[in-house]
Amino acid sequence: MAAAQNSHILELRHVSKRFGAVQALTDVDFEVATGEVVGLVGDNGAGKSTLIKIIAGTYHADSGDYHFQGKVVTVHGPRDVAALGIATVYQDLALCDNLDVVANLYLGHEEAIGPAGPLSVVDEVPMERRAIEVLRGLAVKIPSVRVPVASLSGGQRQSVAVARSVMGQARVILLDEPTAALGVAQTRQVLDLISRLREQGLAVVVISHNLDDVFEVCDRVVVLRLGKRAASMDLRTSTREQVVAAITGADIDVEAEAAELEATP
Amino acid sequence: MSTMVEDPRLVSTRSGFGGLVALGRQKLGEGELGPLPVILGLVLIALFFQTKNDNFLSALNLTNLMIQISSTGVISVGIVLVLLLGEIDLSVGSVSGFCAAIMAVLNVTHGVGGPASVLVAVLSGTLIGLFFGLMRTKVGVPSFIVTLAGITGFEGAQLYILGSTGTLNINDSFITDLINRLLPVWLGWTLAGLLVGGYVVGILLGRRRRVAAGLTVGSWLLVGLRIGVLAVPVLALTALMSTDRSRGVIPIQGVPLGVVIFLAFVVGFDLIVRKTRFGRHMFAVGGNEEAARRAGINIDRVRIATFMLCSTLAACGGVLAASRLFAVNQSSGGSDTLLNAIAAAVIGGTSLFGGRGTVWSALLGSLVIFSIANGMDLLGYEASVKFMVTGGVLLAAVTIDALARRGRVAAGRV
Numbered sequence: 001m002a003a004a005q006n007s008h009i010l011e012l013r014h015v016s017k018r019f020g021a022v023q024a025l026t027d028v029d030f031e032v033a034t035g036e037v038v039g040l041v042g043d044n045g046a047g048k049s050t051l052i053k054i055i056a057g058t059y060h061a062d063s064g065d066y067h068f069q070g071k072v073v074t075v076h077g078p079r080d081v082a083a084l085g086i087a088t089v090y091q092d093l094a095l096c097d098n099l100d101v102v103a104n105l106y107l108g109h110e111e112a113i114g115p116a117g118p119l120s121v122v123d124e125v126p127m128e129r130r131a132i133e134v135l136r137g138l139a140v141k142i143p144s145v146r147v148p149v150a151s152l153s154g155g156q157r158q159s160v161a162v163a164r165s166v167m168g169q170a171r172v173i174l175l176d177e178p179t180a181a182l183g184v185a186q187t188r189q190v191l192d193l194i195s196r197l198r199e200q201g202l203a204v205v206v207i208s209h210n211l212d213d214v215f216e217v218c219d220r221v222v223v224l225r226l227g228k229r230a231a232s233m234d235l236r237t238s239t240r241e242q243v244v245a246a247i248t249g250a251d252i253d254v255e256a257e258a259a260e261l262e263a264t265p
Numbered sequence: 266m267s268t269m270v271e272d273p274r275l276v277s278t279r280s281g282f283g284g285l286v287a288l289g290r291q292k293l294g295e296g297e298l299g300p301l302p303v304i305l306g307l308v309l310i311a312l313f314f315q316t317k318n319d320n321f322l323s324a325l326n327l328t329n330l331m332i333q334i335s336s337t338g339v340i341s342v343g344i345v346l347v348l349l350l351g352e353i354d355l356s357v358g359s360v361s362g363f364c365a366a367i368m369a370v371l372n373v374t375h376g377v378g379g380p381a382s383v384l385v386a387v388l389s390g391t392l393i394g395l396f397f398g399l400m401r402t403k404v405g406v407p408s409f410i411v412t413l414a415g416i417t418g419f420e421g422a423q424l425y426i427l428g429s430t431g432t433l434n435i436n437d438s439f440i441t442d443l444i445n446r447l448l449p450v451w452l453g454w455t456l457a458g459l460l461v462g463g464y465v466v467g468i469l470l471g472r473r474r475r476v477a478a479g480l481t482v483g484s485w486l487l488v489g490l491r492i493g494v495l496a497v498p499v500l501a502l503t504a505l506m507s508t509d510r511s512r513g514v515i516p517i518q519g520v521p522l523g524v525v526i527f528l529a530f531v532v533g534f535d536l537i538v539r540k541t542r543f544g545r546h547m548f549a550v551g552g553n554e555e556a557a558r559r560a561g562i563n564i565d566r567v568r569i570a571t572f573m574l575c576s577t578l579a580a581c582g583g584v585l586a587a588s589r590l591f592a593v594n595q596s597s598g599g600s601d602t603l604l605n606a607i608a609a610a611v612i613g614g615t616s617l618f619g620g621r622g623t624v625w626s627a628l629l630g631s632l633v634i635f636s637i638a639n640g641m642d643l644l645g646y647e648a649s650v651k652f653m654v655t656g657g658v659l660l661a662a663v664t665i666d667a668l669a670r671r672g673r674v675a676a677g678r679v
Contacts, residue, residue, distance in 0.1 A: 094559045098552035098620035099545075107549055108560030110542050118543040118570075125478045132480075144481075 007033045008067075009203050010055070010086065010172050015064030017050055024050040025061075028229045030222055032172065037194060037204040039214040039235075042224035043247055048207050051224065052174055055205070056088040057081035086172040087165030091180060093157055095164075097150035101142060102131045104149050105164050134163050138196050141189070155186025159193055172203040179213050191217045211240060225249050302665055303613055303629040304494075310633065314640030321640055324510040327502070328521065330639050332444060334631040335527035336361075336586035340606040341613075341627035342530050343578030346571050348610055349538065351551045351619020352408040354397065354575045356415030357606055361583030362598020363419040363426075364390045368584055369433040369593035370426050372440065379439030383584055390580025391573050393419070398569030408572070416603070424595055432594040435587060443588040444523030450507045453520035457503040460532065461496045468492065523585055528628075530578070535624040547571060551619035582606075605634055608655070612662035633658060 008031040017025040025047045032038045042048050053059040057078040066075050068084050075081055081088075095104050103110075106127050112120035131145050140159040142152060149157060158178055165173050175194070179187045194217045197204050208214050214221060215235055223231040223246040231246040244250075314321040340357050347354045368386035371377040377385075393415070400411040427433065435441060448456075468488060475482050503520060511517040538544035546567050549557040558564055586602075587593045611617060612633050613626020634655060641651045 092555070094553065094556035096549045096552035096556050096620070099548055103545060103548075104556075107545075107556065108562050110545055112542060118546075119537065119541050121540050122542055122545055125474050125480065128480055129478055 009034050009069055011065075011067035012051075012055065012061075013065045013067065015051070015054060015061045017047075017054060017059060017061050023227055025054075025227045028064075028224070028227070030055070030229070032203045032205055034171070034203050035198055035201050036220065037198050037206060037218045039218035039221040040205055040207045040224065041209075041211070041214060041221050041243065041247060042230075045226075046224040046247075047227040048224055049176075050227075052088070052176060052205070052207055055081070055086065056174060082168070084172075085170050086174065087168055087170035088174040088176070089158075089161045089165055089178065090176045093161040095149045095157060095161060098148060100148055101135075101145040101152075101160055102128050104160060105131045105134070105167050107164075109168070130167075131163075134167055135159075137200070138163055138166065138193055140193065153186055154182050155189040158182065158186075158190050162190075162193055162197070166197070166200075166202075170202065172205070173197060174205045174207075176207050177209065178206060179208065179210055187213065211243060214243075215240065223247055300614060300623070300625060300629055303626070303633060303662075307629070307632055307636065310636050310640065314636070314643065318640070318643045321643055324505045324508045326639065326643070328506050328510060328524075330632075330635055331502070331506075331524045331527075332521050332589060333639065334628075334635045335444060335521075335523040336582045336589060337602060337605045337609065337635075338527050338582075338627050338631040339530050339585060340579050340582035340602065341609040341631055342534050342624055343575035343582075344606050344610045345613075345615050345622055345624050345627050346534070346538070346547070346578075347408070347575045348615050348617060349547050349551045349619065349622055350568060350571050352401070352568070352571070353607075353617075354408065354412045354415075354572065354579075355603060356393075356397070356412040356419060357575065357579040357582070358598045358600065358603030359416050359419040359423065360390060360393055360576050360579040360598070361586065361602060362593075362596075363423040363583070364393075364580035365583035365587040365593045365597050366423045366427050366433075368440070369435060369587060372437050373433045373435060379437040382437075383440065383443075386584055387577060387580045390576045390578075390583075393580075394573035394576030395569065397576065398572035401572065402565040402568050420598075423598070427593070427595060432592055434592045436591075440584070440588050441591055442522060443526065444521060444585050445588065446522040447517070447519035448522060448525065450519050453503050453507055456520070456525060457499050460528075461492075461499055464495055465492055523589065526585065530581070531624055531628050534574075538624055543567070543570070548620055551621075553620075605631070608659045608662075609634055611666070612659060614666070616666065630662075633662075 011029075011031040013029055015025055015028045015030070016023070028047070028051060030040075030051060040048050040051065050059060054061045057075050057080055060075075066073050068086075073080075073084065075084075078088075096107065099107070102124070111123045111127050113123045114120050128145055135142065135145065138159065140156070140163060142156050142160070149160060152160065162173065162175070162178070178190050178194070182190060191213060194204055194206065198219075206214070206218060218235055220235060221231075221233050221238075221243060222229060223233065223243065225247065226249075230249065231243075233243060233246065235243075311322060320326050340361055343357060344354065364386040367389050368382045371385055372379060372382040397408065397411055397415065400406045401408050424431075468491065472482050472488065506520045506524075507518055509516040509518045538547065546557065546562045549560065549562060550564050550567050554564060557567075582602075583598055586597060590597075609630030610622070610626055611630065613623075613628070613630030615622025615626045637654060637658060638651055641654065
């Protein structure tokens, strides 16, 4: 456990955030290690979105520390976070439906022939090769990298959005409800993709309402309840009932157990 | 580790004629028709008028037609650019008139040289576009509104600087040559050869690079078809314009400079839109603004640059129109300039909703509108009938676009 502590690539300590009269987060800790998939779960209004937006740099925490690779970093906005190598894939995916897969994967970072500038010519060949490589590495199955993204299925679109963050040399990937609104086969596809991200040594944070998916793909869950960290549970040793209890606050024992688990050095 | 499975939907990789037919059928069903309906429409229009009056496809008439479309066509190129962003510029007509008036006043009233007058007129257009772009991006006024104000504003400015006479006749040969000067036959053929040759070389080199990189390439039949679609009309038109079309003693032959300028704008902007980072970012902003923003694209800059290009092209169109008429008057850039420019872009297949379209639609759409008008002139129809027919064609084009859009929705390509 101590070794795991040291390899936490991203750590937030004692984070609080207030919106007017609402204390959205109170003294919350969060951490994820390389090669680890952490589920961030909690009921509606528990503070999941607020926490993820603080990690992504969209919100600024009122208090608390942001550690990256063991060092305290100051984060002023999403750009700083992206520069650290933390990529966020939001539910709306932010893909351009009218552009093909290659264009979407490279959007804003097109390779160019000749000197860089707005009128430099996009060099499609290396872009397409790298795109195929990355998608293959993630075992993403799409008909062709030259079809418009609009013609892909929901799972394929999600995969493209995730692949996009991998293209950007991300070390940590935050996924916001990656399996919401997906069918069975497509959910399978995305869960496989998450496992592959872990194999490639990335740290992955998954926000999800779906405990089946969480249990299938996550190593650990961090449970938020009413803006506080209710528990951090190793899913190899926890049951579904325990997680549900932590989410709903039904069982005092579980919280105590979780606290104990946390206290273990 | 699984491999990239070729999807059965990707029939383009199938070789032979069967693959081509299947590809066409698939694109038809999915509403990805491209320029095919317009080209088909043009062929039908040509056949119809040619059977009614065999002057329609004559060298003289087709050359006149090409000259007619070049000024509005250049303006329409600018409209395509703003439409790709999902914006609109309603002021292109009055901006073209205003900038042409600037040129005429400088040249005729103040005796400024032709090239300098044209340059100032074109740069005035650029400045107007900068103003629209800043209003749209920094102030947040919708482009529809700010350019609507521009219609009246610049029409007024045009009347103001033209003064009491209202009409300025242009004698400067530099300006009048811009559209009317006939290129020597050899030069016309050279330019046509360069265009077709450049296209063929570009396709073949691109194909070779892809093969070398181990990427998939389309069938040779498709390559041939692509080359044919460009080469046949270009070479046929050059041949036609190189024949003597005079009915008198002095031969009149050669490609008019205005046509070359228009085609240069079309080809140049097509390359910018399809091949450069700026063009890619235009499609991105038109397709999904939020995605473009998150990808780090400077959306405001893309918008401002596009409005500047559009108004600059409007000014160029105004200069060409003045060159053709040898004059600028109070009705230069009047109402149907705007309508024709927008209608041409839409008829040519550029979507009004942003993110879809090609610069070639400016050429194809202009050809449709003006060949109908021209044909009906030949048949002696009244202006009233011409307007109604042109309106009907525009409606048909928009209907096709809407149906194609429905096909895209059905195919999941919203």
